[in-house]
Amino acid sequence: MLDKNKIKLGIAPIAWTNDDLPELGAENTFEQCISEMALAGFTGSEIGNKYPKDPEVLKKALDLRGMQICNCWFSTFFTTRPEEETIEAFKKQLDFLDQMGAKVIGCSEQGSSIQGKAVPIFGDQKPVFTDEEWNKFLTGMNKLGAIAKEKGMKCGFHHHMGTGVQTPAEIDRFMNGTSEDVYLLFDSGHIYFSEGTQEAVDILIDKYIKRIAHVHLKDVRGEKRQECLAKKMSFLDAVKNGTFTVPGDGNISFDHIFKVLAENDYTGWMLVEAEQDPAKANPLEYAVKAREFIREKTGL
Ligand SMILES: O=C1[C@@H](O)[C@H](O)[C@@H](O)[C@H](O)[C@H]1O
Numbered sequence: 001m002l003d004k005n006k007i008k009l010g011i012a013p014i015a016w017t018n019d020d021l022p023e024l025g026a027e028n029t030f031e032q033c034i035s036e037m038a039l040a041g042f043t044g045s046e047i048g049n050k051y052p053k054d055p056e057v058l059k060k061a062l063d064l065r066g067m068q069i070c071n072c073w074f075s076t077f078f079t080t081r082p083e084e085e086t087i088e089a090f091k092k093q094l095d096f097l098d099q100m101g102a103k104v105i106g107c108s109e110q111g112s113s114i115q116g117k118a119v120p121i122f123g124d125q126k127p128v129f130t131d132e133e134w135n136k137f138l139t140g141m142n143k144l145g146a147i148a149k150e151k152g153m154k155c156g157f158h159h160h161m162g163t164g165v166q167t168p169a170e171i172d173r174f175m176n177g178t179s180e181d182v183y184l185l186f187d188s189g190h191i192y193f194s195e196g197t198q199e200a201v202d203i204l205i206d207k208y209i210k211r212i213a214h215v216h217l218k219d220v221r222g223e224k225r226q227e228c229l230a231k232k233m234s235f236l237d238a239v240k241n242g243t244f245t246v247p248g249d250g251n252i253s254f255d256h257i258f259k260v261l262a263e264n265d266y267t268g269w270m271l272v273e274a275e276q277d278p279a280k281a282n283p284l285e286y287a288v289k290a291r292e293f294i295r296e297k298t299g300l
């Protein structure tokens with residue numbers, strides 16, 4: 001069983017306002033978002049694009065609701081821009097997270113990513129790094145891992161659709177090429193979206209459980225994934241079409257995920273993340289649905 005003294009539950013603001021597509025949920029305010037997160041029974045959140053930049057202002061709003069920041073997304077550009085640029089930006093973001101009491105940061109290599117582009121997410125436009133790009137990328141990530149460790153924090157890496165680290169083979173190359181100071185941010189939805197099988201989800205968590213620093217619980221509607229493939233949709237069109245949903249509402253079984261986390265004494269956050277159109281999927285309703293699923297499955 002997952003230990004309630006070791007696991008904390010959070011939810012991502014992307015369900016209220018989409019960071020990749022801010023017009024999705026533009027009407028939802030920061031205050032409404034964090035109030036509904038707390039109302040649904042979560043205590044953690046990641047940084048969203050409407051969150052106050054002033055740590056004191058943000059902390060006051062979160063404290064009022066018994067909420068805290070557990071992670072934030074950080075885009076690296078080691079494959080396309082000077083290393084120093086990413087490292088300097090990383091240090092600034094890490095300092096902000098440290099002030100907010102977060103212990104994890106979630107990186108993603110966005111050099112040449114097609115996740116925000118109006119091109120088919122499946123096909124030959126996804127970046128495939130050259131050996132030279134991999135070397136630059138892995139060298140840079142190892143430096144970020146050391147910087148985070150120095151601050152008593154963990155540098156997580158988010159495998160992601162449309163990037164150079166999407167598939168099991170690309171995740172393997174990443175994990176084999178980085179030190180123990182670089183961790184995996186496990187996102188159940190992205191690995192299922194990429195591969196379309198429960199096996200891929202379960203193998204990924206089996207393989208890297210010892211280096212998982214943060215978990216995104218995200219489900220996929222299988223029929224929408226098929227539609228994305230058939231209609232050659234972009235990532236964001238697939239999101240708007242409802243490919244992602246909250247855990248328990250799609251095709252992924254979370255039983256093995258919860259079992260492996262429990263058996264390996266995972267200590268940290270499990271964050272519900274399901275970007276979909278808030279006009280079609282009410283964020284509070286889906287947050288409550290997710291919280292009930294987690295309670296029913298894990299007792300948390
Ligand atoms: O899983 C995620 C993506 O789907 C989404 O594209 C990102 O904006 C999120 O931060 C990330 O956690």
Ligand SMILES: [Co+2]
Pocket residue numbers: 158187216273
């Ligand atoms: Co995620």
